[in-house]
Amino acid sequence: MGKTLFDKVWDAHVVSEIEGGPSILYIDRHLVHEVTSPQAFAGLEARGIEVFRPERTVATPDHNVPTINQHLPIKDLLSKTQVETLARNTEKHGIRHFGLNHPYQGVVHVVGPELGLTLPGMTIVCGDSHTATHGAFGSVAFGIGTSEVEMVLASQCILQPKPKRMKINIDGKLGKGVTAKDIILYIISKISASGGTGYFIEYTGSAIRSLSMEGRMTICNMSIEMGARGGLIAPDEVTFEYVKGREFAPKGNDWDKLMDFWKTLHTDSNASFDWELNYNAGDIEPMITYGTNPGMGLGITESIPTLDSVEPSTKATFEKALNYMGFEEGSPMIGKKVDYVFVGSCTNGRIEDLRAFANFVKGRKKADNIVAWIVPGSKQVEKQAVEEGLDKILNEAGFELRQPGCSACLAMNDDKIPEGNYSVATSNRNFEGRQGPGARTLLASPLTAAAAAITGKITDPRTFL
Amino acid sequence: MPNKKFETLRSTCVPLPVENVDTDQIIPARFLKATTKEGFGDNLFRDWRYDKQNQPIGAFVLNNPTYKGEILVAGKNFGSGSSREHAAWAIVGYGFKVVVSSFFADIFKNNALNNGLLPVQVSAGFLEKIFAAVKNNANTQLEVNLLDQKITLLATGESESFEINSYKKTCLLNGYDDIDYLLSNREKIEAYEASRKFAL
Ligand code: SF4
Numbered sequence: 136m137g138k139t140l141f142d143k144v145w146d147a148h149v150v151s152e153i154e155g156g157p158s159i160l161y162i163d164r165h166l167v168h169e170v171t172s173p174q175a176f177a178g179l180e181a182r183g184i185e186v187f188r189p190e191r192t193v194a195t196p197d198h199n200v201p202t203i204n205q206h207l208p209i210k211d212l213l214s215k216t217q218v219e220t221l222a223r224n225t226e227k228h229g230i231r232h233f234g235l236n237h238p239y240q241g242v243v244h245v246v247g248p249e250l251g252l253t254l255p256g257m258t259i260v261c262g263d264s265h266t267a268t269h270g271a272f273g274s275v276a277f278g279i280g281t282s283e284v285e286m287v288l289a290s291q292c293i294l295q296p297k298p299k300r301m302k303i304n305i306d307g308k309l310g311k312g313v314t315a316k317d318i319i320l321y322i323i324s325k326i327s328a329s330g331g332t333g334y335f336i337e338y339t340g341s342a343i344r345s346l347s348m349e350g351r352m353t354i355c356n357m358s359i360e361m362g363a364r365g366g367l368i369a370p371d372e373v374t375f376e377y378v379k380g381r382e383f384a385p386k387g388n389d390w391d392k393l394m395d396f397w398k399t400l401h402t403d404s405n406a407s408f409d410w411e412l413n414y415n416a417g418d419i420e421p422m423i424t425y426g427t428n429p430g431m432g433l434g435i436t437e438s439i440p441t442l443d444s445v446e447p448s449t450k451a452t453f454e455k456a457l458n459y460m461g462f463e464e465g466s467p468m469i470g471k472k473v474d475y476v477f478v479g480s481c482t483n484g485r486i487e488d489l490r491a492f493a494n495f496v497k498g499r500k501k502a503d504n505i506v507a508w509i510v511p512g513s514k515q516v517e518k519q520a521v522e523e524g525l526d527k528i529l530n531e532a533g534f535e536l537r538q539p540g541c542s543a544c545l546a547m548n549d550d551k552i553p554e555g556n557y558s559v560a561t562s563n564r565n566f567e568g569r570q571g572p573g574a575r576t577l578l579a580s581p582l583t584a585a586a587a588a589i590t591g592k593i594t595d596p597r598t599f600l
Numbered sequence: 601m602p603n604k605k606f607e608t609l610r611s612t613c614v615p616l617p618v619e620n621v622d623t624d625q626i627i628p629a630r631f632l633k634a635t636t637k638e639g640f641g642d643n644l645f646r647d648w649r650y651d652k653q654n655q656p657i658g659a660f661v662l663n664n665p666t667y668k669g670e671i672l673v674a675g676k677n678f679g680s681g682s683s684r685e686h687a688a689w690a691i692v693g694y695g696f697k698v699v700v701s702s703f704f705a706d707i708f709k710n711n712a713l714n715n716g717l718l719p720v721q722v723s724a725g726f727l728e729k730i731f732a733a734v735k736n737n738a739n740t741q742l743e744v745n746l747l748d749q750k751i752t753l754l755a756t757g758e759s760e761s762f763e764i765n766s767y768k769k770t771c772l773l774n775g776y777d778d779i780d781y782l783l784s785n786r787e788k789i790e791a792y793e794a795s796r797k798f799a800l
Contacts, residue, residue: 150792151785156767159785161792163800171684173635182779187786199633213633220635257800264683264707278707280685282714282778290782292789296765298706328620329677332706362680364706396798428620428680448724452619452675545629545682554652566624566681568647 137403139300140369141335144275144400148258150292157294163257163274165287166243167194167230169221170547171262175285176224186228188291193252194225195233197242198547202510202537205235214548228288239382241513241539244268244481248352249515251381255370255397260287265481265563267358270367271351272374273400275335277365298364299409301334302402305342307416312597314491315350316483316561316580318342319357320422320432322414328430331363334410337402338368342416348377349487356482357563360429369401421596423468424565424578426456431565433468435583435595441465459567460575461555468593475558476507476588477570478581479537480544483561484512486519488581489536493525495585495599501533502591508550509534510542534588546571559587604716605775608745609697610754612669614661615734621674622681623708627690629682640686641693662694666738670697673730673742677701678719679708688715698744700751702727713768714778720744720751726760729753746772 138146150159172194179186186192199214201207209215218235225232233239239250244265247253253269259276260266262284269276279293286293303322323330336358343354351368358366375397378384385393420434431453433439441464445453457464462471478484478492489511501507509529511517517539520526526536543550544562546569552558554573561584565576577593586596631643648660656663672691678701679687688711691699697717702724704712712719722730733740733753741754746769752759770776782789793799 150789153767156765159782159789161789170632174637174685177636178779184783187789198629211633217633217635254800256798262683262685264681278683280683280688280707280711280714282685282711286779286782289779290786290789292782292785294767294778294782328680329703329705332677332703359681362677362705393798393800428622449619451617455618545624547629547632564622564624564681566622568628569624572628572647572652 137406139402139406139408140273140337140400141275141300141367142406144256144258144273145297157296159292160258160295161292162260162287163191164247164252164259165192166247166259166261166266167192167284168198168243168261168263169196169217170198171281172224172284173217173220174281175288176228178285179288184289186230186288189229191291192230192288193247194221194230195240195243195246196221196235198541198545200235200540201548202508202540202542202550205538211548238514241515242481242484242541244356245485245512245516248272248348249381249513251378251384254378254384255374256400260293264359265356267365268352268356268481270355270358270365271348272378273367273370275365275367278359298335299333301331301336301363301410302408302412303336303338304340304411304413305338305416306340306413307342309342309416310420312421312582312600313419314580314582315346315353317419317422318416319354320424320429320578321419323357323361323429324422324432326361326412328360328428329362331358331361334363336363336366338366343368344371347487348373349485352485353482357429360563370397421580421583423583423593425460425462425468426453427459427565427567429563429565429578431456432578435468435593438465438467439463469595471593472557473505473559473587473592474556475552476505476584477510477543477558477560477562478584479508479510479512479542480562481512482563483581484510484516486516488561489516489520489525490523492581492585493528495582495596496532496534496589497528499532499589501588504591505588507534507588508537508543510537511539513539543570545569546574559584559593606716606718606746606772608743608747609670610741610743611671612739613671613673613700613730613734613742614667614669615731616661616672616674617731619675620677620680623679623684623687624681626679626687627684632684632686637689639693640690641695644690644694670695671700671742671744672696672698673700673727673734675701676703676724678704680705683707685711685715688712688717692717700727700730700742713772716772718744718746718772720762722751722760722762729758
């Protein structure tokens with residue numbers, strides 16, 4: 136019996152198995168940020184132990200950081216304390232740290248890949264559910280809690296039961312104006328926000344293969360939004376081309392040796408999955424969400440379902456969501472008013488996303504009723520955007536490029552959408568209050584965000600292309 | 601640090617018949633700025649519990665003195681979304697020892713177990729029965745027996761068994777902690793490191 140890609144990577148990292156319990160799984164790369172780590176470091180200190188393999192851990196502050204005037208001290212004292220605590224803890228334990236003014240700082244899931252810290256075949260964890268992003272390189276990457284962060288610091292391992300395997304295949308050609316973000320929102324709308332629980336997903340098919348690494352990261356990033364432990368994509372030439380030459384990527388002889396290994400990282404033809412789904416890329420249109428979980432999404436030309444048409448067991452949830460969003464059942468999405476546009480996050484805050492947004496707004500003007508926050512995913516992304524002149528294009532159209540961080544994705548810093556306002560966001564969660572207390576979030580691609588930013592309302596981006 | 605041992609629990613419960621309760625609701629992001637594990641219970645379900653003037657919202661169940669107890673009973677897909685362990689700390693900090701639902705998100709389940717909070721997954725039918733019984737009589741008691749992996753609605757004697765992997769069960773029953781276990785395996789881990797053909 137053949138093995139799936141997931142099995143190959145997972146099995147190669149099992150140190151030992153516990154009878155009737157989880158496996159001890161070795162972790163190659165541990166990413167750390169300021170919010171989910173202080174209690175873990177405190178735990179180590181309470182036990183009087185050192186970090187076991189500090190060279191395998193990399194840290195950067197992202198959740199709390201301001202996205203303007205980063206050179207000034209952080210105003211929010213609690214945020215400042217967390218950011219400083221990370222600097223202190225990493226220094227004390229000899230962990231590489233890209234602090235607030237370091238040229239490599241950024242959202243941890245943007246930083247790992249762009250520096251070559253994320254490699255095919257690795258196990259990667261972080262105290263953050265969107266660690267799934269790194270699966271785009273053919274690694275087994277997933278989010279963990281703070282107790283588990285402490286475990287990895289203490290032993291470079293965690294205890295994990297092996298998830299089930301699922302394959303999602305998307306064949307065919309994407310239509311004009313349809314992006315990786317639309318593929319993943321489409322899948323989640325089909326299987327719901329909990330449909331993937333207990334599974335690790337492999338994404339396959341010609342539509343996936345045709346995506347850039349940025350697009351593949353967008354897909355894997357949102358695996359968690361259907362409840363899955365993570366998602367991954369087999370590495371290919373696109374992957375190797377992306378990784379090669381990056382700062383921390385292996386070089387020379389090491390690279391050649393690893394290439395031999397990486398070429399084995401694919402699902403064998405006789406391997407089997409616990410669950411397989413097939414979709415056709417041609418069926419997907421630009422997507423947008425209307426409710427308060429990422430599974431409540433639809434094609435942009437569609438209308439919100441009517442109460443009668445939803446399953447009886449989800450009626451209460453559906454009504455609660457529409458009530459929060461201030462939407463009528465059965466009403467069309469197109470034309471709804473928008474107040475804010477947020478472009479950024481570990482889902483869509485990479486250079487390709489900024490390019491797509493900038494190209495769209497080029498020669499056009501921001502609508503007067505829109506406040507837009509364009510937030511690069513990292514210092515490197517910001518630098519490249521400036522080098523490519525994207526900041527100028529944005530300025531001419533009435534937008535400005537901010538500084539990197541998680542920003543309005545979770546609104547832990549000052550970037551909060553005011554209560555009751557509608558925000559078209561390229562991030563990954565539309566939960567109640569996610570972008571600030573009372574904020575109403577509609578998830579979409581950078582193109583759909585750009586169309587809203589120009590017209591001031593929900594607009595099908597294809598009408599401009 | 602080691603957790604308290606989990607013994608059989610008998611308690612009234614707090615019903616929250618809402619599906620997809622995500623960790624952003626359990627503890628909103630703006631309360632994640634602490635560097636210790638204490639005090640999160642005060643902000644459990646903050647935006648459902650208090651209005652903008654910080655006044656308790658009477659309609660929310662935690663503000664309703666009719667319902668109390670150490671067991672939280674919630675709708676399907678509890679704990680989805682962010683991996684923040686602060687959600688488990690908030691629930692434990694508030695005083696709950698068990699959460700009952702017909703479905704839990706993966707990361708939440710791990711986080712709960714790592715903090716001595718027992719997630720009990722029951723069938724959709726049994727969950728409905730609990731909600732109905734509590735609605736009928738707020739003094740309805742549940743018994744959660746970890747050793748036998750059984751949850752019982754004491755009023756009617758109806759019960760259901762629940763799953764938990766045997767390693768985690770042993771940990772909870774004895775108050776063991778995963779980190780102690782991993783530390784005791786350091787030699788094995790070093791041997792694994794030495795044996796790898798492709799070290800990434
Ligand atoms: S950008 Fe959003 S989803 Fe990504 S790590 Fe930051 S807060 Fe989490």
